[in-house]
Amino acid sequence: MTLEVILFYAFALLAIGSALLVVSLKNLARALFLFFIVLFAMAGLYLFALADFVAITQILIYVGGVLILMIFAFMLSNKELLADLQNTSKQFLSLPNWQAAVLAIGFLAAISYGIYEWQDFTPDWITTNLRNGQVIKPTDNTINEIGYKFITQYVLAFEVISIFLLMVLIGAAHISRREEQA
Amino acid sequence: MYELFIHILIPIAIFSFIALFTLFAVYAERKIAGFVQDRLGPMETGKYGSLQTIADILKLLQKEFITPTVADKILFAAAPVVIFSAVFIGFAVMPWAPDFLPANLNTGLFFIMAVISIDAIGILMAGWGSNNKFSLLGSIRAIAQMVSYEIPIGLSLISVVMLTQTMNLNEIVFQQGVLASDPIFFFGFWDVTQIGGLFSWYIFQAPHLIIVYIIFFVATLAECNRAPFDIPEAESELIGGFHTEYGGIRFAFIFLAEYAMMFLVSMLGVILFLGGWNTPLPNIGSFALADWTTGLYWGIFWTISKALFIVGVQMWIRWTLPRFRADQLMNLCWKVLIPIAFVCMAISGVWRIIVMV
Numbered sequence: 362m363t364l365e366v367i368l369f370y371a372f373a374l375l376a377i378g379s380a381l382l383v384v385s386l387k388n389l390a391r392a393l394f395l396f397f398i399v400l401f402a403m404a405g406l407y408l409f410a411l412a413d414f415v416a417i418t419q420i421l422i423y424v425g426g427v428l429i430l431m432i433f434a435f436m437l438s439n440k441e442l443l444a445d446l447q448n449t450s451k452q453f454l455s456l457p458n459w460q461a462a463v464l465a466i467g468f469l470a471a472i473s474y475g476i477y478e479w480q481d482f483t484p485d486w487i488t489t490n491l492r493n494g495q496v497i498k499p500t501d502n503t504i505n506e507i508g509y510k511f512i513t514q515y516v517l518a519f520e521v522i523s524i525f526l527l528m529v530l531i532g533a534a535h536i537s538r539r540e541e542q543a
Numbered sequence: 544m545y546e547l548f549i550h551i552l553i554p555i556a557i558f559s560f561i562a563l564f565t566l567f568a569v570y571a572e573r574k575i576a577g578f579v580q581d582r583l584g585p586m587e588t589g590k591y592g593s594l595q596t597i598a599d600i601l602k603l604l605q606k607e608f609i610t611p612t613v614a615d616k617i618l619f620a621a622a623p624v625v626i627f628s629a630v631f632i633g634f635a636v637m638p639w640a641p642d643f644l645p646a647n648l649n650t651g652l653f654f655i656m657a658v659i660s661i662d663a664i665g666i667l668m669a670g671w672g673s674n675n676k677f678s679l680l681g682s683i684r685a686i687a688q689m690v691s692y693e694i695p696i697g698l699s700l701i702s703v704v705m706l707t708q709t710m711n712l713n714e715i716v717f718q719q720g721v722l723a724s725d726p727i728f729f730f731g732f733w734d735v736t737q738i739g740g741l742f743s744w745y746i747f748q749a750p751h752l753i754i755v756y757i758i759f760f761v762a763t764l765a766e767c768n769r770a771p772f773d774i775p776e777a778e779s780e781l782i783g784g785f786h787t788e789y790g791g792i793r794f795a796f797i798f799l800a801e802y803a804m805m806f807l808v809s810m811l812g813v814i815l816f817l818g819g820w821n822t823p824l825p826n827i828g829s830f831a832l833a834d835w836t837t838g839l840y841w842g843i844f845w846t847i848s849k850a851l852f853i854v855g856v857q858m859w860i861r862w863t864l865p866r867f868r869a870d871q872l873m874n875l876c877w878k879v880l881i882p883i884a885f886v887c888m889a890i891s892g893v894w895r896i897i898v899m900v
Contacts, residue, residue, distance in 0.1 A: 364547070390671055394618060397664055413650050417657045425660025425693070429686060432667055436683075502649045504710060 369409050376402035393432050400424055411497050414504050553645050557634050565802040569596045572858050579862040606791030611674060614788065618672030623789065623796040626665030630803045633658045637810055638713045640820050640842025641722060651712040652700060655811060656693075659766065662804070663689045666775070666785050669797070673788040681784025684869065685768055685775035691876045692765040692772075698884035699759040703815045705891040706749060706899065712814055719744050720821030721833045731898040739833035740825025744818035749898070751890045756816040758880050758887070760853075763808035765872070767801065770861040774869055809853035813846065817853075820846045 379398040386392040400423045407416035490496065497503065511519045570585070570593065577584025585592030610619055636651035638644035648654055663686050670682020707715045717723055721739035729735045730750055735742040746752045765772035776784030786797045813819060820842030824832035836845075867875070 388615075390615065391617065394621075394664070394668055413648070414653075417650055417653050421653070421657040421660055424664060425657065425690075429663060429667065429690065432671075433683075433686075436671070436679075504649050504653075 365409075369406070372402045372405035372409075376406060389435060390432075393428070393435055396431075397424055397428055400428065411499060411501075411503070414507055554631075557645070558631070561631070561634075561799065561803045561806070564806055565799050566596045566600065568802050568805070568854060568858075569599070569798075571855070572861075575855070575858045576862045579859070600795065603791055603795045608793070609788075609790050611788055614674045615672040618668050619788070620672075620793070622665050622669035622672055623793045623800075624665075625668060626662060627796045627800040627803070629658055629661035629665055630800045630807055632661075633807050634803075636712055637807070638716055638814065638819060639846050640839045641717070641837070642713065643839060643842065644713055647711065647713050649709070649711050652704065652710040652715075652815075655807075656697060656700065659804075659807075660689075660693065662800075665800075669789070670785040673785070675788050677781045677783070678785050678787045681775045681781045681787070684781075685785060687869075688765055688768070688772060688775060688872060691873060692762045692880075695758050695762040695876060695880040695884050696766060698881065698888055699755045699762070700815070702755045702884070702888045702891040703745060703752065705888070705895055706745065706752075708895075712819075716814055716819030716821065719748075719818045721826070721837060728899070731894070735825075738825045739821065739837075741818075741823045742825060743821070744816065746816045749891070749894050751887050751894070752816060754883065755887045755891075756812065758884050759812055759816070760856075762876075762880060763812065764857060764860065765876070767804045767808060767857075769801075769805065769857060771864040771867050772872060773861075773866060774872065805854055805857055806850060809857065810846065810850040812853060813849040817849055818845075 376399055379395050379402065383392045383395050383399060386395065400419060404416040404419040407413075407419060573592075573595070574584045585595035588594040588598050610616055633655050635645045636648050636654055666682050666685045666689075670678045670680075670685075673679070703715075704710055707718060709715060718725065718727070720743055721737070723736060723743070726734055726736045727739075727743045727748060729742040729747055731748070733742070741747065746756055768775045775781075776786065781787070786794060789797060820837075822833050822836040822841065822845055824836055826833045
């Protein structure tokens with residue numbers, strides 16, 4: 362086993378193990394901080410798919426932004442609400458354990474079947490590119506390619522996202538602004 | 544096997560550098576504080592108090608682990624590790640000399656931005672885990688400050704990246720000296736590719752980057768939670784902020800992280816704006832000072848001395864300026880730094896298209 366394989370399995374084990382802990386822990390604060398490890402391990406797995414840009418973006422946005430927002434939301438919510446959340450077994454929305462297990466196994470079966478089918482019928486463009494050697498290498502500078510694609514092929518989507526983000530910014534500024542005194 | 548050995552050796556080397564730097568930086572900080580406040584600083588231990596910080600660290604190492612009874616034990620113990628490793632990982636992509644860096648990533652600059660944001664999680668962990676009102680208030684202040692000030696930092700980095708066209712820190716430094724592959728113009732008109740030195744640094748390649756550097760410097764000062772932006776650990780209001788409950792080696796690690804962060808951001812500023820490992824001495828005719836003072840050992844020397852100079856400026860500012868109030872801090876960030884950074888970013892785009900071609 363090379364170092365890369367060991368690292369891959371370590372990240373995968375970390376992601377699965379801490380994700381299981383996140384959903385099973387009774388202590389919500391610890392679960393939220395554990396979620397940080399899940400996201401981090403996911404970023405590590407993205408690296409193995411040679412998606413270094415996605416991996417770093419994952420850490421920057423999810424760990425630096427979303428997770429902190431979640432922790433703040435947790436800190437600002439009141440104690441009764443949290444207590445309710447922790448005893449949800451009697452509520453109508455919650456699933457009994459055996460149903461959840463059936464659902465999880467069903468999803469696992471669907472995914473495994475998909476992977477099994479995929480191996481037999483690989484799309485043509487993948488096989489031709491593999492034969493011509495048109496594959497991404499770990500040393501390739503993918504970030505420049507992403508930049509070019511953003512302002513050529515995917516320019517519409519990129520601009521729509523930027524306008525959406527601008528709307529969010531303006532909305533946030535409007536909500537947080539102090540009402541002017543009459 | 545040899546590669547594995549290198550992979551282990553480099554982090555140890557960087558860690559020992561950080562530890563040594565912290566020891567002497569704390570001593571320097573006290574001496575600078577003494578100078579600014581017209582007193583002597585530490586004088587008792589060793590000649591001129593030079594052994595003071597070594598005595599301090601020996602004391603910290605011997606101390607008992609004290610965890611408050613109602614604290615969240617796991618979070619409390621994990622927080623210093625997260626805080627320190629966040630800063631420590633950042634050193635992985637820092638170039639010290641030509642082609643002499645732990646990891647030559649194409650996404651180096653972006654990586655550092657991401658890694659620095661992990662620091663905030665560690666501080667929140669420390670504040671929540673301590674189960675102390677002062678710690679929690681301190682950590683919430685720290686997060687509010689760090690999340691806000693990441694925006695001017697990001698914008699100032701974008702201004703530079705628009706000119707460099709790469710996020711690889713190694714290549715960014717190569718573009719600022721005699722080893723550059725592309726022609727360099729001082730202020731956009733004087734070809735200094737062969738002259739190098741001070742004139743080819745990025746702040747002089749495009750004059751608006753001087754303003755960008757000031758924004759970057761102020762924002763990183765806030766990111767390090769240093770005075771005048773030290774409201775997260777304001778001693779007069781919050782006792783010690785998020786590290787109120789910490790003692791012994793755990794406190795030592797938080798302290799180490801703070802000083803490592805100071806060095807990291809100073810070094811990042813040096814790499815992006817002040818030429819990194821490039822020499823400040825230009826080639827003057829047959830006196831090829833720039834060619835003579837470029838190389839592996841010279842590179843390490845210039846990087847460290849420039850970064851230490853910036854750290855010195857940070858300390859000088861800390862002991863000179865009073866602390867900002869929370870609302871003044873936010874006003875400075877959102878109403879002053881961010882608009883100016885946006886204007887500079889626009890100038891960068893125009894400069895790249897019209898002047899640098």
